[in-house]
Amino acid sequence: MDEMEMIARAQRGDLSAFNRLVMAYQNLAYNVAYRIMGDADAAADVCQEAFLSAFKHIRALRSSSFKSWLIRIVTNMCYDHLRYQRRRPARSLEALTSSDETGEDPDHAAWLTSGDASPEDVVMSHELAAHIQRGIATLPADQRVIMVLSDVQGFSYQEIAEITGIPLGTVKSRLSRARARLREYLATRPELLPAEYRQLIHDDEEETA
Amino acid sequence: MMMKKKQPEIDHQLHQYVSQLLSAYLDGQVNSRERYLVESHLAVCSTCRRDLEVLRQTVRLLHQLPAVVPPRPLTLRPEQIAPASPPVWRWLFGVPGLATGVVTLMCVMALASILLYNHFVRRGDGMPVALAPAMRSMAVTPAPEVTIPGGVTAEVTPTPAPAEAHDVVELPAETAVPTLVLPAPPGQADVSLVPPATPTPELAAEGISSPPPTLPATQQEGFITPPPPPQQTEAPVEARAVEETRAQRAEATVPPEPEPSPTTPPDAVAMALPPATETPAAPFAAAVKAPEGQARETVTPATPPEEVGALTEPSPTALLAAEAPAIPPATETPAAPIAAEAEVPQEQPAEPAAPTAPLQVEETAQGTPGVSVAEPTATPTRIPIPVRDLRLTIKPGLIHIEGQLPLPPGQPIMAELWREGERLTWAIPETQHGKVQEEGRFELELKAQPDHPDADLFRIEPARYELRIVPLEFEAPVEARIPFDTFPPATKQP
Numbered sequence A: 001m002d003e004m005e006m007i008a009r010a011q012r013g014d015l016s017a018f019n020r021l022v023m024a025y026q027n028l029a030y031n032v033a034y035r036i037m038g039d040a041d042a043a044a045d046v047c048q049e050a051f052l053s054a055f056k057h058i059r060a061l062r063s064s065s066f067k068s069w070l071i072r073i074v075t076n077m078c079y080d081h082l083r084y085q086r087r088r089p090a091r092s093l094e095a096l097t098s099s100d101e102t103g104e105d106p107d108h109a110a111w112l113t114s115g116d117a118s119p120e121d122v123v124m125s126h127e128l129a130a131h132i133q134r135g136i137a138t139l140p141a142d143q144r145v146i147m148v149l150s151d152v153q154g155f156s157y158q159e160i161a162e163i164t165g166i167p168l169g170t171v172k173s174r175l176s177r178a179r180a181r182l183r184e185y186l187a188t189r190p191e192l193l194p195a196e197y198r199q200l201i202h203d204d205e206e207e208t209a
Numbered sequence B: 001m002m003m004k005k006k007q008p009e010i011d012h013q014l015h016q017y018v019s020q021l022l023s024a025y026l027d028g029q030v031n032s033r034e035r036y037l038v039e040s041h042l043a044v045c046s047t048c049r050r051d052l053e054v055l056r057q058t059v060r061l062l063h064q065l066p067a068v069v070p071p072r073p074l075t076l077r078p079e080q081i082a083p084a085s086p087p088v089w090r091w092l093f094g095v096p097g098l099a100t101g102v103v104t105l106m107c108v109m110a111l112a113s114i115l116l117y118n119h120f121v122r123r124g125d126g127m128p129v130a131l132a133p134a135m136r137s138m139a140v141t142p143a144p145e146v147t148i149p150g151g152v153t154a155e156v157t158p159t160p161a162p163a164e165a166h167d168v169v170e171l172p173a174e175t176a177v178p179t180l181v182l183p184a185p186p187g188q189a190d191v192s193l194v195p196p197a198t199p200t201p202e203l204a205a206e207g208i209s210s211p212p213p214t215l216p217a218t219q220q221e222g223f224i225t226p227p228p229p230p231q232q233t234e235a236p237v238e239a240r241a242v243e244e245t246r247a248q249r250a251e252a253t254v255p256p257e258p259e260p261s262p263t264t265p266p267d268a269v270a271m272a273l274p275p276a277t278e279t280p281a282a283p284f285a286a287a288v289k290a291p292e293g294q295a296r297e298t299v300t301p302a303t304p305p306e307e308v309g310a311l312t313e314p315s316p317t318a319l320l321a322a323e324a325p326a327i328p329p330a331t332e333t334p335a336a337p338i339a340a341e342a343e344v345p346q347e348q349p350a351e352p353a354a355p356t357a358p359l360q361v362e363e364t365a366q367g368t369p370g371v372s373v374a375e376p377t378a379t380p381t382r383i384p385i386p387v388r389d390l391r392l393t394i395k396p397g398l399i400h401i402e403g404q405l406p407l408p409p410g411q412p413i414m415a416e417l418w419r420e421g422e423r424l425t426w427a428i429p430e431t432q433h434g435k436v437q438e439e440g441r442f443e444l445e446l447k448a449q450p451d452h453p454d455a456d457l458f459r460i461e462p463a464r465y466e467l468r469i470v471p472l473e474f475e476a477p478v479e480a481r482i483p484f485d486t487f488p489p490a491t492k493q494p
Helices: A003-011 A015-037 A040-060 A066-087 A093-097 A119-137 A141-152 A157-164 A168-186 A195-208 B012-026 B032-044 B046-064 B078-084 B087-101 B105-125 B133-140 B188-193 B201-209 B217-223 B234-253 B266-272 B282-288 B292-299 B305-312 B317-326 B335-343 B350-366
Strands: B383-385 B388-395 B398-404 B412-419 B433-435 B441-447 B464-471 B478-485
Touching: A003 A015, A003 A040, A015 A040, A015 A066, A015 A119, A015 A141, A040 A066, A040 B078, A066 A141, A066 A157, A119 A141, A119 A168, A119 B046, A141 A157, A141 A168, A141 B046, A157 A168, A168 B012, A168 B046, A195 B046, B012 B032, B012 B046, B032 B046, B388 B478, B398 B412, B398 B464, B412 B441, B433 B441
Parallel strands: B383 B478
Antiparallel strands: B388 B398, B398 B441, B412 B433, B412 B464, B464 B478
């Protein structure tokens, strides 16, 4: 797919060209949204809205990268949804992510684990992934977004600054705080962590004690 | 913990400073001065060394989080974006296409009337451009569930052959059924069961009673190589339907820029298409499935009427059909042949027969109206097994299929996509594999390889396809075949 070509066509209103872009980026967008929102349906809704918004505004896309631009829309939509959720405590993110019993957890879906994953990997992806996801959900939204972009999706600081419109220094400091906070959270269930990690925490506690 | 220093001589402030830099240091996002400070401090501070390691592990865990897959495709459907596009834009894009494609006076006339019609319809409800008759009927029809078949997102649910009443085929209301020509029901096994010659309802009924759903002979012949003469008449009908729907579809999907198709721009075709004899809604009905009434009567033997009815109900067809008669614009009538020529040359032979179609239609409608069941290409080596509760959804770049197979849970299966008897390398290989679940249930979602030119099966030349579900490492050489095609469905006569 020639992305530039598809963008140009989409800018002229070609929906099928735009949908090619959607297909190329929907997994990324969805993963970003899912990790930020912590809920599969909400993430899909966010992405759908984001793509719709992107199509409507794609003419405004000039020189910047489509990917960054799109993810920016997605993260902004996530912010909006999180704010909305906060106003409705019954469906708060915490509630959605803090209980193992709530609905479908994509991390738990067996079909998501690729066939060639080792048993250890699978175990990790079930229990630990849910634990990590809950940990991410405890972070304030601005830290969460940056952590997801950086550590889950592997965006560079520069890209994150571009996506979020936040200065590089702020990206660094927020990420630093987010990691420290997540680390604290992960330590609450040391039994889920890899042995290596557990040992580090253990040493740390001993020393502190 | 971080505060705690092993070596009292370590500068507390430096320790604080460095511990805040560790995260960026881990990512190589520190300048040379910071790097120096961090590294020299790490050399003497075991706490920071451990913190750095914990940080590294934390990031690694995050990075190892499994990728999740969207629960549904996120591509946009035309109707989702309709309100946003100004009518002017549509006008602009529709007209040039017509100009190139329409050569005959008929077409021009049809165009004028259709454009006018559409103009109002479009203004009225903001529907995407829908020039084809069926579309118009939809616009008029009160059935809100019906969405225009966006070529892009066109979701097709296989219509169960009437015979297969017990096979549950769901017609999602929102699906753009018309585009999809329905898949043949469960395996060939059924086919063989059915006496080849007669497509009579009774036969169908018989077929039904046997576990594997059977398609009425008529149906199959309609699309494939129809042997017996009685059914031949149907072929024409179907063929026409095909063109129509195809045109509609093209209409719905056509991007602003004229399609590359040299001969006739889709929209042009759509204009020309409206077949005189058939009601606009017909294609839809065909696509969807046997109209409830008929389906029940003829097909029922095996399945309780209610079930059939239930299956059919959600589909807009009934409504459409009902409304259809009122809609057909007179002008369009003559256009049908033309359209046929322009759009699907291969179907032409069928055209002449069209007049007779009405007579036969009844039969067809009973059988598998919308489902043009192609007779699966024979591969003698594998024994066909039936699929039940079949549900097939086809979207650009994606084929979703689920159903029930007579295979044990845990049995690995693989789907192959065939076109006109040739196996395609279309899907990303991993997406072709799956496992049978409880009670023989299975679900596969084939995704087209990135940038595959044929990703959207509806954007390319209509053809007969087959999905073959093959159990891997199975004791017997069996396979389930799900034929479908991308020809527009047969029409039901008013």
